[in-house]
Amino acid sequence: MNKITIRGVGKTFQVRGEGRPFAALEGIDLDVRAGEFLTLVGPSGCGKSTLLDLIAGLTTPTSGTLQLDGRAINGPGLDRGVVFQQYALFPWRTAQANIEFGLEAKAVPGKEREERARHFLDLVGLGGFADRYPHELSGGMRQRVAIARSLAFDPEVLLMDEPFAALDAQTRESLQEELLSIWEKTGKTIVFITHGIDEAVYLGQRVAIMTSRPGRIKQIIDVTFDSRAGDLRADPRFGEYRHHIWTLLRDEVAAARRDEVLSVG
Amino acid sequence: MADNKGTALATESTPSPEKSEQFPGDVHWYDLPDDDADPEEEAEPEGPPVSGDTRLRRVIRKVTSLGRRSAAVALLLVVWETFPRLGVVDRVFLPPLSEVVGAWYELALKGELGEHVGASLGRSLAGFALAIVTVIPLGLLIGWYKPVADFLTPLLELFRNTSAVALLPVFTLILGLGETAKITFVLYACAWPILLNTISGVKTVDALLIKSARSMGLGPLRLFQKVILPAAVPTIFTGVRLAGAYSILVLLFAEMVGAKAGLGYLINAAQFNFRIPDMYAGIITISLLGLLFNQLLVTLERRFSTWRIT
Numbered sequence: 044m045n046k047i048t049i050r051g052v053g054k055t056f057q058v059r060g061e062g063r064p065f066a067a068l069e070g071i072d073l074d075v076r077a078g079e080f081l082t083l084v085g086p087s088g089c090g091k092s093t094l095l096d097l098i099a100g101l102t103t104p105t106s107g108t109l110q111l112d113g114r115a116i117n118g119p120g121l122d123r124g125v126v127f128q129q130y131a132l133f134p135w136r137t138a139q140a141n142i143e144f145g146l147e148a149k150a151v152p153g154k155e156r157e158e159r160a161r162h163f164l165d166l167v168g169l170g171g172f173a174d175r176y177p178h179e180l181s182g183g184m185r186q187r188v189a190i191a192r193s194l195a196f197d198p199e200v201l202l203m204d205e206p207f208a209a210l211d212a213q214t215r216e217s218l219q220e221e222l223l224s225i226w227e228k229t230g231k232t233i234v235f236i237t238h239g240i241d242e243a244v245y246l247g248q249r250v251a252i253m254t255s256r257p258g259r260i261k262q263i264i265d266v267t268f269d270s271r272a273g274d275l276r277a278d279p280r281f282g283e284y285r286h287h288i289w290t291l292l293r294d295e296v297a298a299a300r301r302d303e304v305l306s307v308g
Numbered sequence: 309m310a311d312n313k314g315t316a317l318a319t320e321s322t323p324s325p326e327k328s329e330q331f332p333g334d335v336h337w338y339d340l341p342d343d344d345a346d347p348e349e350e351a352e353p354e355g356p357p358v359s360g361d362t363r364l365r366r367v368i369r370k371v372t373s374l375g376r377r378s379a380a381v382a383l384l385l386v387v388w389e390t391f392p393r394l395g396v397v398d399r400v401f402l403p404p405l406s407e408v409v410g411a412w413y414e415l416a417l418k419g420e421l422g423e424h425v426g427a428s429l430g431r432s433l434a435g436f437a438l439a440i441v442t443v444i445p446l447g448l449l450i451g452w453y454k455p456v457a458d459f460l461t462p463l464l465e466l467f468r469n470t471s472a473v474a475l476l477p478v479f480t481l482i483l484g485l486g487e488t489a490k491i492t493f494v495l496y497a498c499a500w501p502i503l504l505n506t507i508s509g510v511k512t513v514d515a516l517l518i519k520s521a522r523s524m525g526l527g528p529l530r531l532f533q534k535v536i537l538p539a540a541v542p543t544i545f546t547g548v549r550l551a552g553a554y555s556i557l558v559l560l561f562a563e564m565v566g567a568k569a570g571l572g573y574l575i576n577a578a579q580f581n582f583r584i585p586d587m588y589a590g591i592i593t594i595s596l597l598g599l600l601f602n603q604l605l606v607t608l609e610r611r612f613s614t615w616r617i618t
Binding site: 147 | 517519524526534614
């Protein structure tokens with residue numbers, strides 16, 4: 044059963060001062076299954092974030108169609124929650140009030156809002172930080188609040204745009220682990236963008252690899268382990284997946300670099 | 309352009325609207341930054357109960373810091389008192405401080421001072437309040453709706469560069485010598501810092517916050533109410549604080565030109581009638597008033613922008 048169906052999607056931008064349009068995505072075909080954790084890797088500049096914006100309904104495709112549960116996506120909505128790399132918390136709201144934001148948009152009554160916000164603060168392990176403002180929290184805590192905010196209004200799909208890229212390695216690992224356990228608990232469909240191969244293999248049930256610009260889906264790899272217990276990264280299969288994706292990406296990264304040199308030079 | 313997040317070292321601080329207090333052509337000596345940040349008054353670290361010794365040391369440090377910060381003012385007062393007495397300056401034109409204070413006290417006793425202060429404050433506050441009420445909505449409109457901005461910006465640019473003082477005769481001609489002209493004059497002068505800060509407050513809202521709110525399905529109206537407005541409040545308030553200072557500084561000028569009451573009138577009339585100590589008493593009053601008003605607004609501003617610490 045597919046949650047998200049993407050068919051032949053392309054997106055071009057008109058760049059100021061340049062005559063020809065800039066193609067970010069071209070002919071994207073992708074199915075995201077209900078309840079799966081899909082990671083999306085690609086060289087920088089390949090249009091990963093553009094693809095996520097399209098699924099979020101923040102922009103419209105130049106060609107092709109996007110569907111959620113068989114209905115065309117035409118605008119943002121609370122059935123999808125987006126988590127950004129830079130947290131995007133409202134600095135004038137406390138952690139609690141930030142989580143309530145989406146619930147206000149959903150017109151949830153005050154009392155229930157408060158309870159649900161508390162519940163999700165507890166879920167991300169920040170029960171004692173309800174009254175803190177974002178600037179009083181560390182990067183990892185801010186991202187937890189952002190994740191809690193997106194979960195609180197109970198979207199069916201969680202769209203995550205390199206959410207852990209700005210965090211230090213240790214915080215990142217513990218958040219990855221927590222995200223997996225949240226995913227197992229809540230059964231959300233998650234689309235997770237990353238440029239880290241390790242992260243993609245560790246988190247994803249499937250890893251979609253994108254080509255360099257204009258971005259296309261190059262290949263989708265199923266990631267299965269006999270057991271996810273213990274140090275998954277030490278599993279020899281982990282190394283195999285990692286190497287396989289690395290090889291696929293290498294050509295694309297080189298192509299992206301050539302393109303960059305061309306456009307700069 | 310869509311995906312430039314290659315570096316994993318992006319800074320952690322939440323981006324916040326840049327402080328934009330000053331605009332080219334708008335810089336005056338009284339726009340100098342307020343001495344908000346006072347390193348001496350930083351919160352003392354909480355620790356185990358302090359012994360009497362460190363408490364004493366802390367008191368001493370507080371006293372010396374207070375002494376250091378008020379030294380220049382004290383020096384000015386001493387010079388003011390002694391120089392006329394020693395004949396360094398003509399005491400007719402600059403009477404010693406004690407005489408001025410005496411004159412001030414007498415004016416206050418007679419009720420004359422209160423009357424003038426009341427008249428001035430009434431005008432200042434009326435103009436200031438009217439500016440807040442009318443200009444903030446206008447600024448929000450200009451900042452948010454591009455067509456409005458395109459339509460009004462050239463006109464505003466023109467007026468912004470027309471000094472309020474240049475327009476005072478116009479206000480007087482059209483509105484007469486009464487209160488209306490003076491209040492309009494204050495309103496005009498107060499409008500600019502509020503307007504420019506409101507516009508920039510709306511325009512500099514972090515695009516990511518807007519995107520994040522949009523992703524949660526907020527329409528334009530809710531977006532404005534729940535994101536743009538709260539994000540812009542600190543910047544708007546900076547403009548309000550600047551306007552507060554203007555409201556008092558600028559009014560004095562109007563009162564010197566045509567008025568029967570007010571501190572500007574007092575200062576001018578005292579000079580005319582050679583009541584020099586009274587003149588200085590008026591000047592001191594206006595300084596203190598300005599200082600007090602500004603302090604009040606700074607305190608208010610801080611309350612409104614506690615979250616803007618990054």
